[in-house]
Amino acid sequence: MITLTLLHPVQLTPVQHWTFDESTIVRVGRSTDNQVVLYSAVVSRYHAELRRVNSSWELVSLGANGTYFEGKRISQLPVRDGMIFRLARSGPNLQIHLDRSDTLNMKRTLESVRVPALNLPFNDAEEDKKTQPLLKMQTIVTDSKTTMDTSAGRPSEEWIRKQDDSVIGNYYSIELLSQGKVGMTYLGQRSGETVLLKTLNPTWINHPQALSLFERQAKMLKQLNHPGLPRWRDFFRIDGQPFLVTEMIEGKTLDQHILDHGKVDLKQAIAWMIEVCEILDYLHTQSPPVLHQDIRPQNLIHRAHSTSSYELALVDFGSVRGLDLDETAAAYLAPEQKNGQATYLSDLYAIGTTLAFLISAQQPRLFYRQWRQDYRFSPDLIPGLLPELIEVLYQLTEPNPSDRYQSAREVATALRSLI
Known part of the structure; x- marks a missing residue:
């Protein structure tokens, strides 16, 4: 038996897990015909595979953005119990458990579902508010009767949004991209477009000069239109915290x-x-x-x-x-x-x-x-x-x-x- 656990992008706490009892190949990627489906801008349609070889497993990278272990890009790697690998440099982290006893040590256990559900919440809500105030975590219950719009072979945006555990305003599939001393940047999605959401670190939200400069910058960027600059998309506040949204340039x-x-x-x-x-x-x-x-x-x-x-x-x-x-x-x-x-x-x-x-x-x-x-x-x-x-x-x-x-x-x- 092998279990894959999706980890929170910042805290590295369990979010969702999938357990496979008799599979010899487990595919991970954005396409809905994978066994583990993850919707992220940096995840390829078919990003990685876990293959059973005799009594052991190996991890094989398939995606264009690479698969990483301990910060290094890998092409093929023997699997060991408890190891964590990452899809692309800034993508989701997944942990591997090779027997049932490991999964019993988690804070909670989620039953694997056979629909391509995404990022089911798996966190302590009060603790999450303390350590990650920017993410609004939604609790969602799903089972084998879950339905979704599968027109064009993929879930509708509304369905994806409902399954998502990380939302900022009207933007979903939030992933922390970078964090500096003053600001932080997230990847997010809306209306099929991947965007960047920029904000101040929580310690700077009440800094009058930082807040004024950030809001002035957002107002200024809205007026600009040049092919060498990212395009402005949105500006909003949540509980006094400002967010500037721009296009993501690959x-x-x-x-x-x-x-x-x-x-x-x-x-x-x-x-x-x-x-x-x-x-x-x-x-x-x-x-x-x-x-x-x-x-x-x-x-x-x-x-x-x-x-x-x-x-x-x-x-x-x-x-x-x-x-x-x-x-x-x-x-x-x-x-x-x-x-x-x-x-x-x-x-x-x-x-x-x-x-x-x-x-x-x-x-x-x-x-x-x-x-x-x-x-x-x-x-x-x-x-x-x-x-x-x-x-x-x-x-x-x-x-x-x-x-x-x-x-x-x-x-x-x-x-x-x-x-």
């Missing part, structure tokens, strides 16, 4: 691109930065000018699909995150911005440090040196750069804003001259 951040492939060819890196200049030109010519305030590789996504004329998308405006910057992020920023006096020229500075990272695959903080009474970014420390490129990078990262290029268009012209 792809890798340039930071991840460097980790996977190493430094970028100069011509490609410049072409990408020219795209960023065009996006910034749009933002800076708004009335009043819109500042991004967090230009860096982690906030530039190389699109997986050609849904725009731009290869890159600029995400995550930094007005709120600027309240609590770490050392790595701060190395991309202009001196005046670190002192709380950002202008549109601060965004131009960050193009220089970002370009340096792309062509060197090294963090900008390695290229600062003593300058007068302070430190300044020094591109001549980067090995192998042409003098013309060093000159452009120096002007982009001048400590005095008035000594920099004075517009994104001017920066784009200087970059084009290099290729």
Whole structure:
């Protein structure tokens, strides 16, 4: 006998389990003909299989987004009792139990159902409120008589919503994607679209400046319309907690691109930065000018699909995150911005440090040196750069804003001259 247990995305407590007594193959994926059906944007139609081989089991990855064990992507792995694997980097966690005694140690036991039910709640409601206030957990009872709309071979959205255990407002299938010191981002779904829901961490909800900056950012984003920016979808509050909803852009951040492939060819890196200049030109010519305030590789996504004329998308405006910057992020920023006096020229500075990272695959903080009474970014420390490129990078990262290029268009012209 083998039992699969779906774990809560944050607390890793049991949510639902499926038990198979005599099966030799157990398939997991988004398609309704799998034995274990999970509706998630990152889960493939057929994502993984558990195969019985003689007296043991093995886990086989099938999905395009990969299957992970202990943070490492696997293709095939022997199964051991109690192991936890993950579908995609940010997808559902599943735990494997190989005999009945293990399942008796759970807080509660849910009988496996033969309909493709999803995420049946399996939590202590009071404890959940304390540790995860953003998720509204719904208690649902289902049995073999459960019915659903199977037109087009899949459940209706209404049916899925009723089966879902994690809902924020009108959005369901909520999964925590990332959590920083100030904010957190969730994946969610509505009307067949996967979206991002961004909010403040619970400890910052009552911080007047953070709340004001977050709401101002949401209002500003609603007015923007550019193919290099994610599209605004919604803004709402739940018990005073603000949520900003935007489209989800599939792809890798340039930071991840460097980790996977190493430094970028100069011509490609410049072409990408020219795209960023065009996006910034749009933002800076708004009335009043819109500042991004967090230009860096982690906030530039190389699109997986050609849904725009731009290869890159600029995400995550930094007005709120600027309240609590770490050392790595701060190395991309202009001196005046670190002192709380950002202008549109601060965004131009960050193009220089970002370009340096792309062509060197090294963090900008390695290229600062003593300058007068302070430190300044020094591109001549980067090995192998042409003098013309060093000159452009120096002007982009001048400590005095008035000594920099004075517009994104001017920066784009200087970059084009290099290729």
